[in-house]
Amino acid sequence: MFRYLALVWDDDAAASRAAARRLAQHLDSKRAWQTALRTNGLSVFVTGADASGNGVYTLPSERGVVLGRLFRRGVDEKALVHHGPLEPEDAEGVLQRGSHGLVTDWWGRYVAFLKAADGTTTVLRDPAGTLPCFALEHEGVQIVFSWLEDLLALPGLPLPPIAWERLPAHLQFGELGNQLTLLDGVERLLPGEALHIGRAGRRSERVWNALSFAGSPLDDDPARLAPLVRDTVRHCARSWAEGQHRILLRLSGGLDSSILACSLACGGTPADILCVNYHSPGADTDERRYARQAARHAGLELIECERDDAYRLERVLNVALTPSPATYVGRMAAAALDADLSQRHQAPSLFTGAGGDQLFFELRTWWPAADFLSLRGAGPGLTHAMLDAARLARLSVWQTASLALRVRMGRAAGTDALSWPLALMAGDALEAAAAARYTHPLLSTATTLPIGKLNHLRMLLHPIGYYDPYERERAPDVVNPLLSQPLIELCLRLPTYRLTQGGRGRALVRQAFACDLPPEIAARRSKGSIEDHLRTVLARNLRWVREVLLDGELVAHGLLDRQRVEAALSDRPQAATVHVTEIHGHVAVEAWLRRWRSIANRHAA
Secondary structure: OOEEEEEEOOOOOHHHHHHHHHHHHHHHOOOOOEEEEEEOOEEEEEEOOOOOOOEEEEOHHHOEEEEEEEEEOOOOOOOEEOOEEOOHHHHHHHHHHHHHHHHHHEEEEEEEEEEOOOOOEEEEEOOOOOOOOEEEEEOOEEEEEOOHHHHHOOOOOOOOOEOHHHHHHHHHHOOOOOOEOOEOOOEEOOOOEEEEEEOOEEEEEEOOOHHHHHOOOOOOOHHHHHHHHHHHHHHHHHHHHOOOOEEEEEOOOOHHHHHHHHHHHOOOOOOEEEEEEEEOOOOOOOOHHHHHHHHHHHOOEEEEEEOOOOOOHHHHHHOOOOOOOOOOOOOOOOHHHHHHHHHHOOOOEEEOOOOHHHHHOOOOOOHHHHHHHHHHOOOOOHHHHHHHHHHHHOOOHHHHHHHHHHHHOOOOOOOOOOOOOOOOEOHHHHHHHOOHHHOOHHHHHOOOOOHHHHHHHHHHOOOOOOOOOOOHHHOOEEEOHHHOHHHHHHHHHOOHHHHOOOOOOOHHHHHHOOOOOOHHHHOOOOOOOOHHHHHHHHHHOHHHHHHHHHOOHHHHOOOEOHHHHHHHOOOOHHHHHOOHHHHHHHHHHHHHHHHHHHHHHHHHO
16 A cells, blocks of 8 residues: 655745644655655655555655656557656756646656755645545644544644535535535645645645646547547556456446556556446346356456355444545445455556546536537538437436527526435535535536536546545555546547447447447447445445434534434335435445544543
8 A cells, every 4th residue: 555645844934844844754764665866855755655555756865756657648558657767868857847747747646745956845646546645744844645644643743623614515416526524624636736845835836737628629530539539548657557467347338447458458558457247136237148258358367256245334434534524335345346356356446437427428418419509600511410319318308408598698407417405414514515615616617618528527626535534555456547647648639429429338449449349349339337236235234324314423513403303214105215326325425523522532531
């Protein structure tokens, strides 16, 4: 489990220098931590570095380090850069161009610490945002870290209090969209953001701007766009596979994981690829037929594992302390099995097709018609765009055209398909959650984007959680190749009506990989789900869930409506109106709150 912790301070300030020295001495005394860089005003420590995963890249003259995994841009073969000192030419480019050079000349999974001649330290989180990056100030020292429990283990730090006023927004939207977390004093760096820390204080800079890609559409014939998408997917997947001995690939049999399987298997990837499929009884939870086709077509070995319907939800109370609650939905069914398989087969990395729905636009919506009107007006192709969007949204052409015209004329046109109502939240809590200050700062400036591309951008602004807060060190290193920077940048530039041309979600990527996939998977319209599994687990843990929620902090603080919770967790018909993932989501938040309450009690004692 790769983690880092850095101390940044003004070396001319005696009090800050003394505080930094105390903290550094504590880390020096721990065998697990290694020093990646130590210079005036900056000390960087790492643990869990691995040759096939994350490691340390050093710059000369103690000018900085890059932590993680780096790939060169524009390289067809051997894009991976191995850990250690950067080549003189590469290092000189980073030193001259700084954080801007990193985001344009490199990609990967990294957090960089760069030291300027004037003593300013720049912390940069890569545009994909895979590695977490948080900051907290203590006695004049900026502590930058990836794993909160490492911060809490430092001596003399007060426990960050929960920011209760932000919790309604988390319940409604999930992870907050801006730099705020649910802990006062703990802030996150957003993907592509640089934090400059110097004598004059600290300032943030958006070094990589997703809006610049979304606002420069690459509108071309799908016959020319499809090979570009295919080549970029394959390049990203194979780059991540470089340096790996054996890879565990989660293969659901859906489109995205099947694309990843064929991309890794075709073209001489040196690593052994071992596929795993999880299944359980239910209408959409057993996809073994598709997974077998995909594995057979790619010539890969497939392991089939049954999900544990007898999973005891009390286990989630052992969640790690994190700056915001993490859901166990998705992890509950597979995380422990992933860890076991990873250790048994000596496959330290787990590859998944996560992110494909957002990236390639799998939404049943009329938005692509509105986007066509916005970008191309009533020109050639409008009729086809309307027909495609109507087929995609399952609406009539007239309904689709009416909605698109309303948006074109600046009028509201229905609800946002990315949001869903929460049935258990109290009315006052829902009102508090609507505050605009919790959204990503880019969205307030994206007013010129058409509606479909705006929501496409919104879906790609928030990275998937990297660490597993339940399995911790046992968890394999998760790699999501579809969420690589080059692929994100490309898909942001593709108009939604190109991504869905023909009236199908992910139409362009289907076309790109049509010759590489089994025909049934390339044409597949159904999607797998774990909803039946979640219902079964909930039913078997219903008494415990009822106690946790009814006697919990969310009800006590008026964030959940007690009567609605009672109805949802009873055998009365009202229970069917609450989505099962909402209930599990609230349980995850309660588990996080209980962990914080227990550690607060220990600190008070």
